[in-house]
Amino acid sequence: MKPTIEITPLSKADIPGAVECIQLAFAEDPYFQWVFDTTRFDPGRNRASLTARCLWGMSCALFYVAKERQSSDDNDDQASVLGVSCWIPPQPTNQRRSWKTYFHDALLWLRQLRNNVLYLGRGGLRTRRYRLWKNHQREVQRELWTDPQGYYFCNLVAVRPDAQGRGIGRMLIDVVTQKADREGRRCYLESSREVPNVGIYQRMGFEMVRTMVCEEEGDECKLYCMIREPEIKGSVE
Structure with a gap:
């Protein structure tokens, strides 16, 4: 049987594989290189942080894993995690955050x-740079997110x-x-790589709207x- 790829919601059993996937995918990422002091980076501390975020995401986000099954008899524990995505659900402007989220x-x-x-x-995290980035992100999203329905925010996508x-x-x-x-x-x-990521996302319907520059x-x-407009099936160009 040819191996198949399945996209499923993240489970607790998936978390170790998801964390490994994220660490491998972002090892050479420009944002990672900027926000971490790589000479002091602690993989164990980073694993603990990512595990905490995965547990949070299971309750508050749309967290998916891509898993490969070698045969139809494979159970979830035997399927390898090849990719991960985490999406923050829309927050309409007229809707307060839930107590569950708090x-x-x-x-x-x-x-x-x-x-x-x-x-x-914090395992080599440059906290000043992290806060600088978070402040810039809040400002940019405040300016760009003009739809009162809110946006599905792709907070993370990683493939081994x-x-x-x-x-x-x-x-x-x-x-x-x-x-x-x-x-x-x-x-x-938000993508930390212009090439090839921006072109890939454009083919998925996303358009560039702003370049956020964080400098220290x-x-x-x-x-x-990048923002993607909803595609309406049956619409005529």
Whole structure:
């Protein structure tokens, strides 16, 4: 039987494979290189942080994994995680955040505080740069997110380097953009690579709307902000 790729919601059993996938995919990423001091980077601390975020995402986000099954008899534990995507659901402007979201945000904060204690720090994260990026991100999203319905925000998409070129990234994008199309909602993402990512996302319907520049002490990181309009089936150009 030919191996098959399935896109499924993240489960607790998937988390170790998802974390490994993210670490491998972002090892050479420009944003990673900018926001972490690679001479002090602690993979174990980073695994703990990503695990905490996966647990948060299972309750508050649309978190998917791409898994390869070698045969129809394979169970979930035998399927390899080849890709991951995490989408923040839309937050309409007339709708308050739920208590569930506040609770899980607080739980994430506590888990990360525990990680700071256990690992004696943030594992090489440049906190000043991280906060600089978060501030820029808030400002840009405040300017660009003008739709009162809110946006599906692709917070993360990662594919293992040895599994790239098989259309897995597209599958992890399509699972939410198709949902957004049915609901008539826009999607948004930020890419840290102009080439080849921007061209790939453009072929999926995203358009460049802003280049976010984060700079500290002459060291610069660019993030390419893109929005996708919903596709209406049966529409005539």
